[in-house]
Amino acid sequence: MARELENPLHHFELHPIVPLNLFGADVSINKAVILMWCVCGVMMGLFYLASRGQRIIPTRIQSAVEMAVEFLRDMVLDTMGEKGLKLLPFMITLFFFILLSNLLGLIPSSYTVTSQVAVTALFAITVYVISIFVGLYYHGFHYFSIFSPPGTPRWLVPAMVPIEIISQLARPFTLALRLFINMTVGHMMISVFLGLAMWSFFGLVLLVPLSAALYGLEVFIACIQAYIFTILACVYIGEAIRLH
Amino acid sequence: MPQFDTTFFSSLLFWSIVSFGIMLFFVSKFALPSILDILDTRERRIKDSLDDAERKRIEAEQRLVEYDAKVKAASEEAERHIAQAQQHAQRLHDENQKKVEAETARMLSQARQEIEREQRQAIQEVKSTAVNLAVQLTERVLARNLSDEDRTRFSDDALKEVEAFYADERQA
Numbered sequence: 001m002a003r004e005l006e007n008p009l010h011h012f013e014l015h016p017i018v019p020l021n022l023f024g025a026d027v028s029i030n031k032a033v034i035l036m037w038c039v040c041g042v043m044m045g046l047f048y049l050a051s052r053g054q055r056i057i058p059t060r061i062q063s064a065v066e067m068a069v070e071f072l073r074d075m076v077l078d079t080m081g082e083k084g085l086k087l088l089p090f091m092i093t094l095f096f097f098i099l100l101s102n103l104l105g106l107i108p109s110s111y112t113v114t115s116q117v118a119v120t121a122l123f124a125i126t127v128y129v130i131s132i133f134v135g136l137y138y139h140g141f142h143y144f145s146i147f148s149p150p151g152t153p154r155w156l157v158p159a160m161v162p163i164e165i166i167s168q169l170a171r172p173f174t175l176a177l178r179l180f181i182n183m184t185v186g187h188m189m190i191s192v193f194l195g196l197a198m199w200s201f202f203g204l205v206l207l208v209p210l211s212a213a214l215y216g217l218e219v220f221i222a223c224i225q226a227y228i229f230t231i232l233a234c235v236y237i238g239e240a241i242r243l244h
Numbered sequence: 245m246p247q248f249d250t251t252f253f254s255s256l257l258f259w260s261i262v263s264f265g266i267m268l269f270f271v272s273k274f275a276l277p278s279i280l281d282i283l284d285t286r287e288r289r290i291k292d293s294l295d296d297a298e299r300k301r302i303e304a305e306q307r308l309v310e311y312d313a314k315v316k317a318a319s320e321e322a323e324r325h326i327a328q329a330q331q332h333a334q335r336l337h338d339e340n341q342k343k344v345e346a347e348t349a350r351m352l353s354q355a356r357q358e359i360e361r362e363q364r365q366a367i368q369e370v371k372s373t374a375v376n377l378a379v380q381l382t383e384r385v386l387a388r389n390l391s392d393e394d395r396t397r398f399s400d401d402a403l404k405e406v407e408a409f410y411a412d413e414r415q416a
Contacts, residue, residue, distance in 0.1 A: 012246045014252045025258065040266060118257055123260075
């Protein structure tokens with residue numbers, strides 16, 4: 001009896017659940033959008049539980065959220081300095097949004113919002129645009145001196161500037177693609193392993209434990225990717241604040 | 245890949261902006277100020293507690309030094325008092341000893357004198373009794389009264405005999 005292996009990319013397909021149109025643009029509600037709302041709900045719940053009552057002796061959830069907030073505040077201070085504290089709410093929102101999107105996507109039958117390149121690209125471009133605005137705000141047009149790092153010989157400047165421009169433009173691409181690919185590949189691997197496991201008893205015995213281990217690894221990757229995205233955002237904006 | 249299907253890009257971008265915007269507003273206006281306030285309050289309280297503990301520790305150390313000095317002073321004072329008391333007790337003891345010895349000597353001397361006086365008195369009484377007896381005996385023997393001259397002579401003889409008798413007794 002021939003069985004067909006399920007397309008591992010099938011999981012990432014979207015279908016409109018509630019078709020909506022806004023000024024001619026399609027804003028229909030699909031699985032990814034619902035998961036976004038879930039992320040918002042969980043995030044609000046976490047912050048509500050963490051800040052409710054302003055307890056000096058914290059509960060477990062409060063401790064966890066406070067630790068994350070302090071961790072992010074230290075990260076912002078290390079990479080951006082005191083000036084970067086104005087962007088702390090953005091960084092906290094970014095970190096928790098990505099983290100919860102990654103983690104909620106690991107629940108079977110749910111959807112990983114960050115496996116959508118449009119979403120990761122939006123975050124990456126937002127970070128990049130903020131870094132440019134921050135640079136221009138603090139340094140004016142002198143900000144564009146980042147294309148010619150200090151100490152570059154004058155004769156090398158014509159070569160350095162295009163390289164630096166490419167390097168700068170590559171940042172949002174790498175930022176968006178890293179998160180998107182990590183989330184996509186992890187889910188694809190679990191999907192492929194579990195699909196193969198269904199083919200034979202031997203596969204079941206061998207691949208189900210492997211998939212479970214991979215699932216644990218995915219939880220770790222979900223946290224790491226949120227951290228990497230946030231710290232790189234901090235570094236990029238920090239460079240714009242400090243210029244060099 | 246389905247993720248590159250541009251059909252849902254507008255929907256995803258719109259809802260991402262809306263969701264992220266709402267969350268950013270919520271975090272920046274409500275959650276973060278509250279959490280930072282708690283963290284700052286806790287940090288301030290911990291710092292105050294540590295400062296207070298450090299201040300109390302320094303105070304305790306100072307008091308310990310003061311108490312040690314007081315205990316040392318009290319100990320020295322007590323030792324001095326004990327030494328004084330011992331000296332005083334020794335002096336009193338010596339004085340009492342001397343007084344007792346003097347009193348004992350006085351009493352002993354007085355007793356000796358008393359004994360000697362009593363002895364002399366007893367001897368005198370014995371002597372007069374013996375004389376009287378001797379005179380009465382002689383009067384009876386002679387059946388008459390003796391003249392004063394005879395009496396004197398007999399009594400002197402009797403006294404000599406009595407003295408001789410006592411002298412013999414003492415020697416014995």
